[in-house]
Amino acid sequence: MEVILLERISKLGQMGETVKVRDGFARNYLLPLGKALRANAANKTRFEAERATLEARNLERKSEAQKVADVLDGKSFIVVRSAGETGQLYGSVAARDVVEILAAEGFNIGRNQVHLNTPIKSIGLHKVELQLHAEVEINVELNVARSAEEAERQAKGEELTSVDAIYGVDEDALRPEDFFDPEADGIDEDEA
Numbered sequence: 001m002e003v004i005l006l007e008r009i010s011k012l013g014q015m016g017e018t019v020k021v022r023d024g025f026a027r028n029y030l031l032p033l034g035k036a037l038r039a040n041a042a043n044k045t046r047f048e049a050e051r052a053t054l055e056a057r058n059l060e061r062k063s064e065a066q067k068v069a070d071v072l073d074g075k076s077f078i079v080v081r082s083a084g085e086t087g088q089l090y091g092s093v094a095a096r097d098v099v100e101i102l103a104a105e106g107f108n109i110g111r112n113q114v115h116l117n118t119p120i121k122s123i124g125l126h127k128v129e130l131q132l133h134a135e136v137e138i139n140v141e142l143n144v145a146r147s148a149e150e151a152e153r154q155a156k157g158e159e160l161t162s163v164d165a166i167y168g169v170d171e172d173a174l175r176p177e178d179f180f181d182p183e184a185d186g187i188d189e190d191e192a
Contacts, residue, residue: 001020001021001023001026001038002018002019002020002021003021003030003031003038004017004018004036004044004047005019005036006035006037007058008134010134015055016051062133062135062136066133066136068109068132069130069136072140073138073139074139076125076140077101077140078143078145078148079101079142079144080151081123081144081145082146083146088122089122089123089144093119093120093142094119095111098114098116098128098142099114101142109130113131113132114130115128115130116129123150123154125154125155126141127141128140
């Protein structure tokens with residue numbers, strides 16, 4: 001199906017272009033959301049008549065997105081989740097969770113604006129891409145940790161997936177003789 005784009009859509013085209021897309025994509029996404037019109041003579045004249053209004057609306061949306069981007073770009077957010085000793089989360093951090101975290105900080109971002117290819121399943125520092133507008137993309141950092149204290153340590157560059165990081169135990173200082181007393185078994189070294 002051929003459609004006329006009413007706004008810029010990444011990987012598809014610019015506003016005003018006539019592009020050929022699959023029927024389902026047009027019927028289920030582009031047309032219902034008002035992102036495109038069917039490519040016919042009546043709609044082409046309608047688009048040309050409304051072009052100035054559409055460009056002004058697009059420019060306004062872009063400037064609003066840019067304002068939010070200027071505030072958000074490069075920010076770091078702490079996410080506290082339960083995790084095992086190896087740093088594997090007992091759940092995951094998905095796009096829905098990112099939206100809730102940003103909403104708690106006062107940013108109104110839609111779930112479809114969060115580009116997270118796979119859910120975050122381990123503690124650490126993770127970059128998340130936000131596409132606020134077709135022409136405005138930014139990255140925020142999620143500091144996923146077991147507690148706020150661990151998040152602070154992690155932000156300083158400390159690795160938190162070792163036993164030492166979790167329990168404060170120096171693994172190198174542990175020796176077998178610290179745990180086993182050869183005389184406690186009832187075996188004397190003289191007899192053996």
